[in-house]
Amino acid sequence: MTASMDIEKATASAWFRQLRDDIVAAFEELEDNHATGPLSDAAPGRFDVSETKRASEDGSDAGGGLMSVMRGGRVFEKVGVNISTVYGTLGERAQNAMAARKGIPGMKDDPRFWASGISLVAHMQNPHAPAVHMNTRMFWTPHAWWFGGGSDLNPCIEYDEDTAHFHATQKSHLDPHGPGHYPRLKEWADEYFYIPHRNRARGVGGIFMDDYCSDDWQGDFALTQDIGRAFLPAFLPLVEKRRAQDWSDADKDAQLVHRGLYAEYNLVYDRGTKFGLETGHDANAVLMSLPPMAKWV
Template structure:
């Protein structure tokens, strides 16, 4: 299985890097359009026991208060806790051969204007000697919701899903509603989107194509919403609402997010793993 999947691993990792380049270029162009000159700071990241990636962060822009677009390809042997977590999810054979390989892109944007929603997106491929799968999704996180923004974001993701399987959007939308819920607050962290994991239909090419479609849908889903709200006047009360909502976002990512837990438990660069946290947040 290792030899068979080496070219596929290379293709997936290369595509995640290419998507990162597309998004970084689009975000820097948006900053320039808004009259700013900020660009991403690019920092290589390493994982002590195998692999690494690139952390790209833009801070203090006209549009983005903080946005990170990270890519990584990591490999090695899963620790005992990670093995148990994988076994609990139905991955076979972890006790016999706990090797793994994973590659993906992760993006989180926290915006300057409180009327422009924060957003998250990631896509990834995971491999073990016993199984492979894809996962990812995107969700919108406004502190001040506009129905037309929510509708546009969902419609774009729905179109991407339905091009591959008519059942994907309702299934993955419901999964996002469940996954991006903050139990201790009794509420969702945003207005949802799609989320999927453990996607293995038995057809690697089809599953990879769908994962590419999710990544390619991100900019058409998010950029029009962002551009629509850039000039909306914001009050002090709007900023207060934004900071409190960021507190909710931080709570979710530190307590529940599966990617955060996996990254820290497998020894990846902590700054890259915690890139998703907002630059400023507030709690009551």
């Protein structure tokens, strides 16, 4: 592996930006088309977009990104679609964590890194519409490169047919890369999105991979792209089906309690949250995943 992958880095970063643009446009179209049911008489939501910066220890340019958040929409109560491309050197804590988890030699001698990706979390107005998480990313050091990402569904009120559609769509996008990918990434998601102190899963699963490198950059990037491409066809039909459904106070209460579970996972276990805070990225962007309101019993 060479130390320089400038073309590949630029290609990945540009694609994450395009995926972000496609998702933002699709979500604003959902807001525009919500003509019947709860909150249909409200103004359609729009994303507020702001630049983010990574804080480097020496004040040098360390990259950043775009934070796009919609709050109080007709369909989305809060949704964030963030992209970033950050670089510089890893601090000692992040170096040690990276070396321990990935077995990368030489991190202390050359702690440079580059990372780019997209991260999305949607919390819905209607309790019957599922919350969802998606991210894809590329990470590089002088010693290794890898991809990661996936998407998982987090309904507070579960519908078997919704879960089946979400998983079937992901499988259809992964199968062209080999029949073993979907079952492996599904199992990976089941293991990763598990909350030990609650002895339960965060949601109904999905797909997930981390530290993925087969030494074929083009093939691994194509797999990562199809993880991203699967998201809208897996998620949008579920929102279309549930967004106009009536809900009760009990339904909303169940949603707030489930959001508390989601917040616990993201603050205690999520690797992306920990990495973002440890490497100096904008805290508001890192914590974008937290719900606007939650409840604990």
